[in-house]
Amino acid sequence: MDSDSDAIGFNSPFLIGSELEYVRTAFQNHHASGDGPFTKRCAALLKAALENATVLLTPSCTAALEMAAILLNIKPGDEVIVPSFTFVSTVNAFVLRGATPVFCDIRPDTMNMDESRLEDLITARTRAILPVHYAGIGCEMEAIAPIAARHGVPIVEDNAHGLFGQYRSKPLGTFGRMATLSFHETKNFSCGEGGALIVNDPELIERALIIRDKGTNRQQFFRGQVDKYTWVDLGSSYVLSDLLAATLLAQLEAREQIMSKRRAIWNRYDQGLREWSKSVGVTCPTVPDHCEHANHMYYLVLNSLDERQQLIQHLRNLRITAAFHYTPLHLSRMGLATGRQPARCPVTERISDCLVRLPFYYDLSLDDVDRVVDAVRSLFTSSTHG
Numbered sequence: 077m078d079s080d081s082d083a084i085g086f087n088s089p090f091l092i093g094s095e096l097e098y099v100r101t102a103f104q105n106h107h108a109s110g111d112g113p114f115t116k117r118c119a120a121l122l123k124a125a126l127e128n129a130t131v132l133l134t135p136s137c138t139a140a141l142e143m144a145a146i147l148l149n150i151k152p153g154d155e156v157i158v159p160s161f162t163f164v165s166t167v168n169a170f171v172l173r174g175a176t177p178v179f180c181d182i183r184p185d186t187m188n189m190d191e192s193r194l195e196d197l198i199t200a201r202t203r204a205i206l207p208v209h210y211a212g213i214g215c216e217m218e219a220i221a222p223i224a225a226r227h228g229v230p231i232v233e234d235n236a237h238g239l240f241g242q243y244r245s246k247p248l249g250t251f252g253r254m255a256t257l258s259f260h261e262t263k264n265f266s267c268g269e270g271g272a273l274i275v276n277d278p279e280l281i282e283r284a285l286i287i288r289d290k291g292t293n294r295q296q297f298f299r300g301q302v303d304k305y306t307w308v309d310l311g312s313s314y315v316l317s318d319l320l321a322a323t324l325l326a327q328l329e330a331r332e333q334i335m336s337k338r339r340a341i342w343n344r345y346d347q348g349l350r351e352w353s354k355s356v357g358v359t360c361p362t363v364p365d366h367c368e369h370a371n372h373m374y375y376l377v378l379n380s381l382d383e384r385q386q387l388i389q390h391l392r393n394l395r396i397t398a399a400f401h402y403t404p405l406h407l408s409r410m411g412l413a414t415g416r417q418p419a420r421c422p423v424t425e426r427i428s429d430c431l432v433r434l435p436f437y438y439d440l441s442l443d444d445v446d447r448v449v450d451a452v453r454s455l456f457t458s459s460t461h462g
């Protein structure tokens with residue numbers, strides 16, 4: 077038990093109820109490694125939610141992105157277009173195969189890849205476009221998809237934040253040739269560490285199964301298609317343990333309950349902060365009307381780095397943990413060493429300095445949300461702010 081009983085953390089893992097019973101069942105099934113009964117049930121549930129896509133559970137979103145890079149045969153000299161404002165793995169997975177990152181700036185409203193800048197970044201060497209649905213709010217796929225199609229470049233959606241979100245009534249994760257999910261502790265649905273590769277192009281499925289199974293055709297062996305299995309392609313250990321799939325299934329089955337609690341938290345923040353924010357020049361999240369978002373996070377954009385740091389410190393003094401987010405990848409050591417130059421992403425740089433994420437997790441009470449709201453507002457009425 078936390079001795080700091082009135083402290084409000086930024087994130088906290090939660091139990092929805094049936095996780096431990098399911099893990100016990102997994103042991104009783106004598107199947108703790110990958111691709112057991114719980115993996116199959118998670119995959120079936122996600123398939124039904126994602127327009128019949130093939131869903132392969134992986135140990136992380138990072139692993140799923142690495143699989144995507146292998147599946148696209150990424151090699152040295154190939155370029156991949158990624159937002160600079162994202163998690164390292166979105167791009168590192170491709171740089172592992174030798175790709176050159178081409179960093180795209182973001183829109184100042186949704187923090188998503190700025191589709192108006194995309195086409196200028198495409199060259200004859202572009203091999204993938206990686207939209208990230210930041211905060212579970214869909215990128216402008218209506219603009220991005222035709223640009224990608226016109227140039228014959230596949231899209232891989234990094235949907236770590238946005239499972240069950242929609243863009244124009246179509247599920248996030250169903251727009252790209254592939255998409256990835258994360259079930260890390262900080263995400264909406266979690267088994268501690270976990271992820272998935274969503275394969276929307278049936279032609280990629282067979283090879284995806286091989287890559288996920290250490291480069292072997294063991295799946296074909298299990299199906300009786302070959303009489304022994306062997307090393308046939310690149311691959312790695314990209315299978316999720318059924319113990320973790322059991323944990324994950326419990327949460328996925330409770331998705332309505334989890335999503336409605338998260339929606340309540342998001343709405344409570346929004347009710348407490350949106351009107352007020354206008355009076356102090358702070359910005360709340362923009363959710364376009366055509367996006368049904370996944371209620372992954374609530375953030376504020378302050379007016380300067382100083383002001384953002386003041387708010388984080390002010391909340392810390394009130395025993396509330398708030399967090400900044402991504403630092404610009406185009407300015408990181410690896411981004412500078414590997415990225416195509418010049419990379420100009422001024423919006424990313426400003427947002428990276430000015431954005432702060434408020435506490436957000438399933439077990440957060442609405443009373444605690446109110447406490448955070450009051451705490452945020454109090455900075456701007458206290459005499460120390462200036």
Ligand SMILES: *Cc1c(COP(=O)(O)O)cnc(C)c1O
Nearest residue numbers: 136137138163165236258260271
């Ligand atoms: C969390 C996250 C990842 C990485 O997820 P893991 O499951 O921890 O590998 C990748 N991309 C984005 C946008 C994320 O938020």
